[in-house]
Amino acid sequence: MGNRANLVIVENGQWQLYYAHWAGCRMLDALAFGPEHALRYIKAHRLCARDHWTDPLWADGGAVVDVDRRKLLFFGDELMSTMSERRAILEVIPLMWPDYSVGWAYGGTDELATYVGAERRWSLGRDGQPPKLARGRDGLCQLVSVVGADGRVRLWPLFWGYSVAWLGPSLRHALPGKGVGRTRREMIPESGVHIDVPKQQVGAWVTTEARGLGDFMSSRWSGWHAEFWEDRYEEQMRRCDGALRVPELDVSAGVTEALNWLQKRVFQSFEDSPAGAIVKMMGLFSEAGLPQPEFSSNDVLSSPLQPDWASWNRFEAACGQVREIYTRSA
Template sequence: MGNRANFVVVEDQDWQLYYSHWGGCRMLDALIGGPELALRYAASLRRCKKTDWCDPLWADGGAVVDLDRQRVLFFGEPLMMTMNERRALMDVLPIVWPGYEICWAYDGTEELAGYVGADLPPVKWGRQPELKLVRRRNNLCHLISVVEADDALRFWPLKWHLSLAWHGPALLNKLPGKGVGRIRLGMIPEGGAHIDMHRKTLGAWQTADTMGVFRALPELWPGWQIEVWEDGFEEHVSRCGGALRVPELDVIAGIDTAERWLTKRIFESFEDSPAGRIAELAGMLAPITPGFVVSADALADRGVRPTQAEWSRVLSACDQVRSAHAKSA
């Protein structure tokens, strides 16, 4: 049990690897306060050998903080899966990290390891994510659109988390049902692919897949022209003309939601934290399960929080982004 993450600090042309048991789904807790908070966070973690990377199948997140090149590369955060919050936070982070380039690690652990020149063992997994239609249009989905040989356009809103481009061209024969010719979604998808059978092109974008799909696409789709759109849902919408409708991007709403959620999560009590819940569960099980042991990583809560000055800078950055988008509206 855990939300595992690799955390790397690069300094003086060398790097140190750390392990976080609960950071994988809350990487912003470490990064939102700027460099000083990130370094305090790293110092609170377990130092690892440079070969002891968390398996990409188990890693929910990770980050590289490169002090030499002033660059942050990270993934692993539910707030980054919904587009309003994602775009808002990617505006906030450069303000609290002045002079740094802030980047999303679209290919997850593999991309972090590659950044510092580490070699990971090959990951063995099926690479065949489930193809299941999402019936409710107000839920997140992974959107597949296909321009068929006769130039007809069809859509499939499918279960999200892993890119369905992992299936390769065989995806075209696996899509459930006939699809729909027009679609209006109540939420911007977390990712998708636009496949043009006539031109033999694939455009893919995503926010949630951490298994390295972008790097794998040339192998998965041999002979196809590949376009990587990162998190560019706008390109997907543009390619589909008026047949695809999604809500307007609302960065101000994203700032409001992200600020509320981060405040609650970062400043939660120990009892409400994952480590606190595990400690409570361990105490309940101890009398009835002799020898039951919980790892030190699972129980660790170092209390690394932003200082008052750091948190004030975060709130000020949020206000700056609100103001900028209000003026441009």
């Protein structure tokens, strides 16, 4: 098990590939605190041969830090699937990387490999995922909306995963049940697909990586006008004309939630954190009846996987700056 990530540093015209076994779902631990911390974090992981990429099917995250061209390109982290936190983080990170352009890699590992010109040993794209209805209204979902031949909208909240837009036009016939005419979600969905049958138009958006869906939309939906909306859920909301209701986007609250969650995750003992690993190891010694090694807080706080306090303070200040902008505009 693990949350694998491909991490790349481009410097002095050359690129190096690193493998991280647990970073895929917590990429912000590496990237939220600026380039100096990110480079230290990446270099603390295993250096690989340039053709030893983790297959995209197993990679939950990844990043390219291009020091030469001052560019950060990444995907991954559970916080990036909830919209208020996502939009907040995408405004905070550029403040922490002031000389860099920052981009989300919607193409996932494919896009990172293409960026550095790596030879891919896997096929592009992916197969369609059979649709499955989500339960309840209070969790993340993938929302499919269809304008039928009668001009009416029907909605299907689906179990979330990679986009069902990969199914192409067959998606219309694979949707479970008859859908509903109106729905209200307690959370903004993590992705969506909107199909307009009379206009032969389709649009898709995601908050995760999409394995190049934007490039494949036209071929998957041959004969349709296909658009990829990146993470702009508002496009689907507008086309549903009031049939889909979601909470109002709250970037200020998203800043607070992301800050609090990262503080807990980075500095406390989650199982996949450095502190958590030490706690787990201590437990194994105890269960075996062996003398426990002595550890101090410095064994965790000096880890290259954690930001120093100066970097953390800059991150807090950047969060405060973004929160103040949205608090004033509220």
